[in-house]
Each structure stands twice: as C-alpha cells, then as structure tokens.
Amino acid sequence: MESERQLVAWEEYARVFGPVFTLRAEGEPPRVYVSDPGAVRALFIGDRTSWDARGTLYFRPVIGAQALPYLTGEEHRAVRLLLAPPLHGVPLRALGPAVDEIVDGAMARLRGRARPVIRLAHEITLRLIVRVCFGPLSEARREECAGLLIDVMDLMYEPATAPDADRGQLLGRMAPLLARLQRIVTEETASARAVPDPSRTDLLFQLATAEPAPPDEQIRGHIMTLLIAGHDTTASALAWALYQLELHPRIRRRLVRAIDSLGAAPVHADIARLPYLGAVCAETLRHGSVVPAGLARVVPEDFDWDGHHIPAGTELVPAIHLVHHRPDLYPAPERFDPGRFLCHKPSGSRYLPFGTGTRRCPGAELADFELRIALARLLRTPGLRLLGADRGLRRVKNGPTMTIPASLRITVDSSPPPTVAEEGESA
Ligand code: HEM
Structure with a gap:
C-alpha cells in the first residue's frame, strides 16, 4: 500500500533528476513523471491530447473494462460530450439545496457519536453523486444504492487498514454487491427509456436516451465510474479541508466570518462565489494532493522532445502533486495558505488538481x-x-486517491471547542 512516503520519494526524484523523470518497474512500461508547467502544456494540453490514456487498473474489476477511463479516441470523446450538460451550469447550481439537506442529515445522524471524518465525508458525497447519477429515484432505492456503495467502498478500503487482506477474496465478497448495483442501473436505464422525461438532468437519463446511446454494458460502466470517482475524491478533499481548518483556527475563523457575512439563510450562488471560501477550497486541493497523479498517457510511437528520447509504449503521467509542491510556483509549499489563491488564479499547467487536456476530470465543476x-x-x-x-x-x-485515516473523527457537542495552537498564533 502506497502512502505519503511515495509522494516524498517523488519529490526526491524530482530534486535529483529534474521535473521530468522516468521510473521503471520490472515487467511494466517506463513511466515518465512530468512536473514542469511548460512540459505539461506541451505533452498533455497541446496537440498530443489525442494520445490514449491508461485508466488505473485498480478500479477495473469494479467498474468494468468498458468504463470511461478505458475508452479512447472518438468513442471517449462522444461519451465525454454526453456527460457534460448535467455536470455544468444550471443543473449543477440547482444541487445547492440537496447538498444542504444531505449534510444536515449526516450531521443529525452523528449527534452524540464521534465518527471518522472520512466516513462522514463519504456519506455526504455518496448521497449527492447517487442523485446526480440517477435523478428521480425513490427514497428506498437511493438508500439501497448508497448502502451498496458504502459496502463496496468498505471492501475497497480494507487493504488500507488490513494490508494483508487477500484481494481475490475481497473481490469475491464484492461480486454480489456489484451485481445488484448493475441490476439497478439496468432497470433504471430501461425505465428512463420507457418514460422519457425531458426535464430530467441526471447522468443516467443523459446516457440512456442519447442518439445513438452507448451500449448498455458501457452505460453500466460509466455510471459505476461516476459513482465511485465522483464521491471518493471529493470526500477526501472535504476531509482534508476540515483537518486543515482544525489545524489553522485563524483561517477557519476568517472563513466562518466570510460565510456568516451572507446572513442567516444565504443563497447558494452567493456562497459558491465567496472569494475566501474559493481560496480555501483551491488551497485544499493544491496542498492535499487528493489525486496526486493523473491518468497515464500511452505514447503511440517513438518521438524526441526537448532533448529526451521517448520510446513508443512509454507512459506519461501529469505529476500533479509535484507541480503543486514546486517552491518556485508555490513558495513554502507545505504551508496551508489560502491567501495564495485570493488575488491570483494560476494557469492550467501550474494548477491542475483535476488533471488536464482531454482526460481532465469531467466532475471538476461538480466537485468544486x-x-x-x-x-x-x-x-x-x-x-x-x-x-x-x-x-x-x-x-x-x-487507488488514485489520498485517503484520510479513520483516527481523525468528527462529532457535534455543546461544550466549548478545544483550542488548537496554530503556528505563529497565541491560542
Ligand atoms: C475533489 C474531487 C476530484 C478530484 C481531485 C478529481 C481528480 C481527477 C483527476 C486528476 C483525474 C485524471 C485527469 C487526467 O489524467 O488528466 C480525474 C478523472 C476523472 N474523474 Fe475526477 N476528480 C474529482 C471529482 C470527480 C467527480 C465529482 C466525478 C464525477 C462526477 C469525477 C469523475 C472522473 C472521471 C469519470 C474521470 C476519468 C475521465 C476520463 O477518463 O476521461 N471526478 N479526476
């Protein structure tokens, strides 16, 4: 199981070998990690964006080989276009009340108990992505989906807590849960087609009623991908934000003041536009390296670039963590400092928590x-x-996400909060 030590090792390689370095593992193609903004632009954003990506193998048994990260070329582009409308603009902004309702429900269930922050964050993001994927599901079915996904994720997380866990056995325990989830997707696909409702803006409806629609097996894979990629990452980001705000009470107080300045019942659009909240979230994604590296792009033929010879089959990886921890781009990169993003919006090759180019995360706006x-x-x-x-x-x-340990817990009580001394601040 990889840990933060791996990120420290990448930092060391970059210091020794420079911002473009190659790692070789026995039986694997060479992997080139890229953390120079110019190289990120040239290799991932420029005219090489049509290179195929290699979706992480970690999720393959869960989401299936037909899922979005494994599609390439025109097929990949067509699905990305289909997924875009529900994840942007009006449908996205309409989710504000659902987020509030889901957070309130999770907090209400918490009262009197302390739970791992990451579990609470999963519960919140999972319930939202179920809505975004399935739209008008009955309450019972929504709960069933959320429950199945929680059980699947528990099994996926087991190696993090029990490093000796047998992966084959875990997959065997996962199989009936996945089969049930897939059956639900199949049934909901059929019902979306049987009763087409043009007011629906969910992802399943979008995929099921497209002309031409992707094959049903693909739809199942895409929905499984969106359900998993769409909650695990955002949950880690939310947990990292809460943790950093706990370590930095002055930042937290300033943020709470900014939110309170909007009054007792603020409009979601106004909350989303708060500059300091935006800066805290941007710094969370930079500092926390929630997804430390993008998908590997497979080089189709030998080519020379900037003095490097890159043979066909090489995998190029946007080294997101390394870009975000370059002291020349982000002075004192280990410091959590939302002020970096207050008056300054870095370009897409210097700030890429959601990756870049044609593989850039389709859920970036939703997550933000x-x-x-x-x-x-x-x-x-x-x-x-x-x-x-x-x-x-x-x-x-x-897998691709940095996970917060279960030892960090959250509770709600009426006693005064403990004071946590912040660097440079008298408590
Ligand atoms: C804080 C939250 C999130 C982070 C940090 C994140 C980050 C990323 C990154 C780095 C990639 C790879 C991009 C590349 O290689 O250039 C990616 C891909 C992807 N993400 Fe996200 N993501 C987040 C939330 C979401 C959400 C909410 C969804 C679904 C609604 C989602 C769905 C996906 C999918 C389907 C892909 C594969 C895209 C493709 O193969 O074309 N992610 N994400």
Whole structure:
C-alpha cells in the first residue's frame, strides 16, 4: 500500500533528476513523471491530447473494462460530450439545496457519536453523486444504492487498514454487491427509456436516451465510474479541508466570518462565489494532493522532445502533486495558505488538481461546487468538533486517491471547542 512516503520519494526524484523523470518497474512500461508547467502544456494540453490514456487498473474489476477511463479516441470523446450538460451550469447550481439537506442529515445522524471524518465525508458525497447519477429515484432505492456503495467502498478500503487482506477474496465478497448495483442501473436505464422525461438532468437519463446511446454494458460502466470517482475524491478533499481548518483556527475563523457575512439563510450562488471560501477550497486541493497523479498517457510511437528520447509504449503521467509542491510556483509549499489563491488564479499547467487536456476530470465543476457548499454548511453546524487532529496525521494512498485515516473523527457537542495552537498564533 502506497502512502505519503511515495509522494516524498517523488519529490526526491524530482530534486535529483529534474521535473521530468522516468521510473521503471520490472515487467511494466517506463513511466515518465512530468512536473514542469511548460512540459505539461506541451505533452498533455497541446496537440498530443489525442494520445490514449491508461485508466488505473485498480478500479477495473469494479467498474468494468468498458468504463470511461478505458475508452479512447472518438468513442471517449462522444461519451465525454454526453456527460457534460448535467455536470455544468444550471443543473449543477440547482444541487445547492440537496447538498444542504444531505449534510444536515449526516450531521443529525452523528449527534452524540464521534465518527471518522472520512466516513462522514463519504456519506455526504455518496448521497449527492447517487442523485446526480440517477435523478428521480425513490427514497428506498437511493438508500439501497448508497448502502451498496458504502459496502463496496468498505471492501475497497480494507487493504488500507488490513494490508494483508487477500484481494481475490475481497473481490469475491464484492461480486454480489456489484451485481445488484448493475441490476439497478439496468432497470433504471430501461425505465428512463420507457418514460422519457425531458426535464430530467441526471447522468443516467443523459446516457440512456442519447442518439445513438452507448451500449448498455458501457452505460453500466460509466455510471459505476461516476459513482465511485465522483464521491471518493471529493470526500477526501472535504476531509482534508476540515483537518486543515482544525489545524489553522485563524483561517477557519476568517472563513466562518466570510460565510456568516451572507446572513442567516444565504443563497447558494452567493456562497459558491465567496472569494475566501474559493481560496480555501483551491488551497485544499493544491496542498492535499487528493489525486496526486493523473491518468497515464500511452505514447503511440517513438518521438524526441526537448532533448529526451521517448520510446513508443512509454507512459506519461501529469505529476500533479509535484507541480503543486514546486517552491518556485508555490513558495513554502507545505504551508496551508489560502491567501495564495485570493488575488491570483494560476494557469492550467501550474494548477491542475483535476488533471488536464482531454482526460481532465469531467466532475471538476461538480466537485468544486459541492466542496464549497458542503464545507460552508458544515462550518455553520453549531458544536462541530474534530477529534484526533495532530500535525503528524499520515494519509494512505488507496487507488488514485489520498485517503484520510479513520483516527481523525468528527462529532457535534455543546461544550466549548478545544483550542488548537496554530503556528505563529497565541491560542
Ligand atoms: C475533489 C474531487 C476530484 C478530484 C481531485 C478529481 C481528480 C481527477 C483527476 C486528476 C483525474 C485524471 C485527469 C487526467 O489524467 O488528466 C480525474 C478523472 C476523472 N474523474 Fe475526477 N476528480 C474529482 C471529482 C470527480 C467527480 C465529482 C466525478 C464525477 C462526477 C469525477 C469523475 C472522473 C472521471 C469519470 C474521470 C476519468 C475521465 C476520463 O477518463 O476521461 N471526478 N479526476
């Protein structure tokens, strides 16, 4: 199981070998990690964007070989176009009340208990992505989907807590859960086609009623991908934001003041537009390296670039963590400092938490909006407390995501919050 130590090793390689370095593992193609903004522009954003990507193998048994990360070329582009409308603009902004309702429900279930922050964050982001994927599901079916996904994710997370866990056995336990989820997607696809409702803006409806629609097996794969990629990442970001705000009470107080300045019942659009909230979320994604590297792009034929010879079959990886921790781009990169983003919006080759080019995360706008609204709602919950926050907290990399350990817990109570001394601040 990889951990933050892997990120430290990447930093060391970049220091020794420069911002474009190659790692070789036995039986694997060479992997080139790219953390120079000029090279990111040239290799991932420029005219090489049609290179195929290699979706992470980690999720393949869960989402299937037909899912979006494994599609290439025109087929990939067509699905990306289909997915775009529900994840942008009006349908996206209309989700504000749902986020509030989901956060309030999760907090209400918490009262009196302390739960791992990451579990609470998963519960919030999972319930939202179920709505975004399926739209008008019955309450019972929504709960069933959320429950199945929680069980699947628990099994996927087991290696993080039990490194000796047998992966084959875990997949065997996952199989009936996945089969049930797939049956639900199949049934909902059929019902979306049988009763086409033009007011629907969910992802399943969009895929099921497209002309031409992707094959049903693909639809299942895409929905499974969106359900998993669409909640695990955002949950880690939300948990990292809460953790950093606990370590930095001055930043937290300033953020709460900014949110409170909007009055007792702020409009979601106004919350989402708050500059300091935007800066805290941007810094969370930079500092936390929620997804430390993008998908690998497979080089189709030998080519020479900037003095490097790159043979066919080489995999090129946008090294997101390394770009975000370059001291020349982000002075004192280990410091959590939202001020970096207050008056300054870095270009896409210097700030790429959602990756870049044709593989850039399709859920970026959703994740950003959700993070802002959920964080604002959580911070307005009276008595919210984090337990187990200390500066030495070590995260584990599970699949593509950096995961917060379960030792960081959250509770709600009425006693005064503990004071946590912040660097340079007298408590
Ligand atoms: C904070 C939250 C998130 C982060 C940090 C994140 C990050 C990323 C990154 C780095 C990539 C690879 C991009 C590249 O290689 O250039 C990616 C791909 C992807 N993400 Fe996200 N993501 C987040 C939330 C979401 C959400 C909410 C969804 C679904 C609605 C989603 C769905 C996907 C999918 C389907 C892909 C594969 C895209 C493709 O193969 O074309 N992600 N994400």
